[in-house]
Amino acid sequence: MHLAYPAVLSALLFCTGLYGVLARRNAILVLMSVELMLNAVNLNLVAFDVWLSKAARETLHSGQALTLFTIAIAAAEIGIGLAIVLAVHRNRGTSDIDKLRDTSERHDPDDPDHDARPAEQSDEAQKAEATA
Amino acid sequence: MTLAATAALLATGPTTGAAAQTHGFLSPTGVEIAFLLVGLVTFGAALVTVTTRQLVHAALWLVVTLGGLAVEYLLLTAEFIAWVQVLIYVGSVVVLLLFGLMLTRAPIGRSPDADSGNRWAALAVAVAAAAALVWVVVDAFRTTWIDLDGPAAGSTEATGASLFQNWVLPFEALSVLLLAALVGAIVLSRKAKAESSSPPVNAPGVTKSSRTVTQGSGSSEQEGAR
Numbered sequence: 001m002h003l004a005y006p007a008v009l010s011a012l013l014f015c016t017g018l019y020g021v022l023a024r025r026n027a028i029l030v031l032m033s034v035e036l037m038l039n040a041v042n043l044n045l046v047a048f049d050v051w052l053s054k055a056a057r058e059t060l061h062s063g064q065a066l067t068l069f070t071i072a073i074a075a076a077e078i079g080i081g082l083a084i085v086l087a088v089h090r091n092r093g094t095s096d097i098d099k100l101r102d103t104s105e106r107h108d109p110d111d112p113d114h115d116a117r118p119a120e121q122s123d124e125a126q127k128a129e130a131t132a
Numbered sequence: 133m134t135l136a137a138t139a140a141l142l143a144t145g146p147t148t149g150a151a152a153q154t155h156g157f158l159s160p161t162g163v164e165i166a167f168l169l170v171g172l173v174t175f176g177a178a179l180v181t182v183t184t185r186q187l188v189h190a191a192l193w194l195v196v197t198l199g200g201l202a203v204e205y206l207l208l209t210a211e212f213i214a215w216v217q218v219l220i221y222v223g224s225v226v227v228l229l230l231f232g233l234m235l236t237r238a239p240i241g242r243s244p245d246a247d248s249g250n251r252w253a254a255l256a257v258a259v260a261a262a263a264a265l266v267w268v269v270v271d272a273f274r275t276t277w278i279d280l281d282g283p284a285a286g287s288t289e290a291t292g293a294s295l296f297q298n299w300v301l302p303f304e305a306l307s308v309l310l311l312a313a314l315v316g317a318i319v320l321s322r323k324a325k326a327e328s329s330s331p332p333v334n335a336p337g338v339t340k341s342s343r344t345v346t347q348g349s350g351s352s353e354q355e356g357a358r
Binding site: 004007009019020032049050059082084095 | 161163164168171174175181187190191194197198205207208209210213216220224228233235238243246247249257258259261262269273277278279285286294295298302306309312313317
């Protein structure tokens with residue numbers, strides 16, 4: 001098999017995940033796109049490891065070992081990420097990452113979206129918005 | 133994109149090297165045809181995952197994508213990785229994502245605000261990155277040939293031997309990391325339970341969701357105690 005096939009598929013999957021991370025608004029959909037990017041990396045690692053283990057005489061199988069590590073780290077990442085998303089959803093009433101703007105830069109003091117109102121009021125407004 | 137690249141390869145293929153002479157892109161082997169077909173299904177499912185407006189459908193299309201990747205691992209003779217992929221990704225990660233969608237009360241039907249306003253900028257970035265990556269990768273590896281004959285490179289025996297001979301220390305460090313992630317997830321849930329139980333002034337919808345989550349954390353505590 002040509003190495004170009006898995007490499008191209010991996011690049012395309014990575015860019016699909018990149019689009020998802022940049023364009024999605026729900027935090028859980030962003031986590032799904034991150035999973036897509038991690039899987040693209042895994043496919044690349046496996047393909048290059050199979051190629052090198054056949055081309056070289058002695059091999060450490062480092063690609064497959066790193067793939068297993070990546071899978072385990074991705075499982076840990078999805079667990080922690082979902083716990084954070086659930087905590088944010090419980091405190092703010094939303095998992096919409098466009099509305100979580102408390103740490104954004106506030107260069108325009110007249111902008112009503114940023115800091116015209118105090119933080120408590122915006123929290124209450126977000127909770128009321130979530131219950132509506 | 134890939135068709136154009138393949139056509140360009142066909143034009144320059146026979147002069148670039150011995151590998152391209154013996155294995156041209158015009159006469160694909162059966163494994164390559166299977167890889168291409170499964171790869172098309174995988175890529176299409178990934179595209180639907182990042183573009184659909186129904187949140188639960190996105191998770192279900194993600195199952196198709198991850199399963200297709202498992203088949204690609206099998207075609208690359210990495211069978212242990214393939215079954216680990218099926219077990220962990222399709223079995224647990226997607227189920228975790230579905231639980232997350234339910235606990236955040238995602239809408240079942242179409243949600244019109246699934247995509248943010250910077251969709252076109254994201255599309256431009258992704259297409260530019262895809263073009264650059266595919267161009268570079270095809271240009272670099274168009275004559276490289278993976279020999280899939282002989283014993284499988286990723287059989288369970290080979291993977292286990294290399295993992296427990298050469299990769300023991302990272303393996304143990306990884307188990308510590310998994311334990312830390314387990315404890316971290318429980319701590320995140322518990323602290324939120326203490327906070328949400330003390331002030332009773334929350335809106336009813338918020339307290340309802342917090343009650344659901346505290347039940348979930350309680351069950352995970354029980355599992356941890358077992």
